[in-house]
Amino acid sequence: GAGVSQTPSNKVTEKGKYVELRCDPISGHTALYWYRQSLGQGPEFLIYFQGTGAADDSGLPNDRFFAVRPEGSVSTLKIQRTERGDSAVYLCASSLSVNTGELFFGEGSRLTVL
Amino acid sequence: DAKTTQPNSMESNEEEPVHLPCNHSTISGTDYIHWYRQLPSQGPEYVIHGLTSNVNNRMASLAIAEDRKSSTLILHRATLRDAAVYYCILLLYDNNNDMRFGAGTRLTVKP
Numbered sequence: 001g002a003g004v005s006q007t008p009s010n011k012v013t014e015k016g017k018y019v020e021l022r023c024d025p026i027s028g029h030t031a032l033y034w035y036r037q038s039l040g041q042g043p044e045f046l047i048y049f050q051g052t053g054a055a056d057d058s059g060l061p062n063d064r065f066f067a068v069r070p071e072g073s074v075s076t077l078k079i080q081r082t083e084r085g086d087s088a089v090y091l092c093a094s095s096l097s098v099n100t101g102e103l104f105f106g107e108g109s110r111l112t113v114l
Numbered sequence: 115d116a117k118t119t120q121p122n123s124m125e126s127n128e129e130e131p132v133h134l135p136c137n138h139s140t141i142s143g144t145d146y147i148h149w150y151r152q153l154p155s156q157g158p159e160y161v162i163h164g165l166t167s168n169v170n171n172r173m174a175s176l177a178i179a180e181d182r183k184s185s186t187l188i189l190h191r192a193t194l195r196d197a198a199v200y201y202c203i204l205l206l207y208d209n210n211n212d213m214r215f216g217a218g219t220r221l222t223v224k225p
Contacts, residue, residue, distance in 0.1 A: 004157075033213070042201060042215035043158065091157050103150075103213060105157030 002026065004106035006092050012112045013082055021077045021109045025094030032075050033103060034067055035091040043091055049075060082113045118202045123220040126192045134187040134219055136202030141182050146205045148213070149176065149187045151198040158201065158215070161187065197223045 005024040013019055025032050031050055035043035045059040052072045060066070064082075069075040079086055089110050093103040119137040126132040138147065148163040162169055162176045164185075169176040175188040189196055201218040 035215070042199070042217050045214045093157070102160045102163070103158070105159065107155075107157050 006106035023092030029094035031095040033093040036088040132189040
């Protein structure tokens, strides 16, 4: 069956450019999470959606980061004016509902900002 | 936020049991204990979770202390494919359900 799909798998961009990362959750999963992971560290929480609304965006590091989920399925993480420090693997996960706690992760999008 | 403490790394021999500890002394009565693992170059995958009673599934067992201030993930027979970073996470099931990872324990399995 289809798992969580993330595109692109790799993205190389230049400092100052705009980037979009896409996440296709498992069909029927209402909860969607974004994390980023730097080398040697655990995933860092960014934002969590329940349906179309961002239930908790307290992990977004600054206003250059924004995420949407307009129809309650696909989500896009948007990063403006990228900086070298944004280089990381961006992970998306989905779960059936807010109360199951079992997250299914994609393989991530590796972002490199030169 | 409730926090967990895990050793940075552990080693095991293939075919032997592995006990991965996690301390969570500030756990609240409604926090669930979750374990995830992350194999190299992959996203994390769910392993097991529990509240008060010990839990078993096809991947592992979870032993929870009576006071719930610690837990242990048990891999009954480690294989080389079990080499991964293991994360212990506390999760409060409410409407603001964010799951936050720590640094985890890097498990090395020796043949």
